[in-house]
Amino acid sequence: MVVFVRSALGVDSNINSTNKWAWNDIAGWIDFYNGGSGAKVDENKVSRWGVFDDNTSTYVALHCADVPTTGAYDCPPNFGIANDDGSLSGYAWSDEYGWISFSGLSPAYAVSIDATGDFQGFAWNDILGWISFNCLNDHNAGTGGVQSHCTADGFNDYKVSTSWLPTSTVVISENYLESTTFDTGATDGFAINSIYWEGTLAAGSLIGFQLAVATSTDFTGVDFIGPDNSVSTVYTATDADGAEAVIVNSLYHHPFESGYRYFRYRVYLDKSYTSPVVTKVSVNWTK
Amino acid sequence: MRFRNHLRLDNGQSIFEVLIAISIATLIIGSAVTAIIVSMRSGTSTVLSQKGYAIANGTLNNVRSFAESNWADLYALSKGDSYKYYLSVTATSSTSTTLGISNGTTTVSFTSTSTGENIDYTNWFTVDNVSRDSSDWIAGSGTGDPTTQKITAHTSWTVNGQTKQIDLISYLSKIRTSAVTFTSWAGSSGVTTPVTRTTMDYYSITNATITASGAITF
Secondary structure: OOOOOOOOOOOOOOEEEEEEEEEEOOOEEEEOOHHHOOOEEOOOEEEOEEEEOOOOOOEEEOEOOOOOOOOOOOOOOOOEEEEEOOEEEEEEEEOOOEEEEOEEEOOEEEEEEOOOOEEEEEEEEOOOEEEEOEOOOOOOOOOOOHHHHHHHOOOOOOEEEEOOOOOOOOOOOOOEEEEOOEEOOOOOOOEEEEEEEEEEOOOOOEEEEEEEEEOOOOOOOOOOEOOOOOOOOOEEOOOOOOEEEEEOOHHHOOOOOOOOOEEEEEEEEEOOOOOOEEEEEEEEEEO | OHHHHHHHHOOOOOHHHHHHHHHHHHHHHHHHHHHHHHHHHHHHHHHHHHHHHHHHHHHHHHHHHHHHHHHHHHHOOOOOOOOOEEEEEEEEOOOOEEEEEEEOOEEEEEEOOOOOOEEEEEEEEEEEEEEEOOOOOEEOOOEEEEEEEEEEEEEEEEEOOEEEEEEEEEEEEOOOEEEEEEOOOOOOOOOOOOEOOOOOOEEEEEOOEEOOOOOEEO
């Protein structure tokens, strides 16, 4: 259907020149930077192309809006990867392998761009199977596939990353646990220093924390807030090994303000594939 | 004859020789006096600076002592060079003296009729907030750290019409921390009674679940 010829000059791609690799067990590496002429992410779509590393004349075309300017290809039919604030969907095309889906429901899968610009998740092709955009993704764990390459061959840090970032860097999850009230016994206020957590932070999942402090045991109407004094942000866990002290910006939690002696925390969780797990939460404060 | 010739040769100094001797003596004595005066002035300046340093250092020690038991009061002070404070005695007993923070400056005077000393030292301290960078080092910007405050003790005095000042800086930290650790949430939901130690109870859970081992997952 489509024959592409690498033609673009200069750097049009906003994919990272180092973090540019996706992996498939059959086709191998796919380079989405392609010397600067590779994929480009904007607020509506992912356009341009990636190139199979084992045969640099073969492409993964991402969107009809911007394909190589020379060569024979048919658009229409119009295809392309849509970008909804980091959630990718739609089809890419490969002359060698056909349609590549970036999201699906059975089983549930998707490719996404997280708050740091890293691609997460898997795309699907009926010939190739899963195409991984980040080695940290845990898909088909223990049953081979892309995961086996990632762990067995030591390529434990490949990913595709872009300089484009979602506008909502952190979306508060609707899935959370709110702790009971803790009494610090402070008579002249206290300052929360950090939250230490242990557990499992799978790629594409979220573990975050919010804190609320109060002068009484009644937390009705007391806001749980994150690092920028907002109810819309969380102190985000980032350590994939699941053991991390997250520094709390205590200036927003009434430090050493007379009367404040109680706190509650919330643990937020979300996921793309694998469930995050929190096994320990430790709150440290000074009074 | 030889004796008379000798007398003729050693019959006194000429006026010219005397003038040269006086000039040389004046130069030597003048230089020595100048050196002594400079040395005395330098010694006096050093003594004054040492006293100023001791006063400023004492201020830092007193503020450190005050912060040990009154961190919240110290933290609540207005920050920056424009806000001057000093410690004053607010209460005394037979065994202790209680210090409090007052606005403005205080004066420490040294006078002596025997040495002629009469110096007033103006003394105050200022407080600044502290930020830390991502490596937790104190930095010009970053995340505010309310458990650390920058204290600058200032002491100034005037000598020979010139104002001298010593500024000593110290960072005070409230290092005594507490922590509570939760390792299971397998208890009851809806608990509102405050706790003072770890508990398996929690207030609410929305969409997330508790595993058989008491962990939180989704």
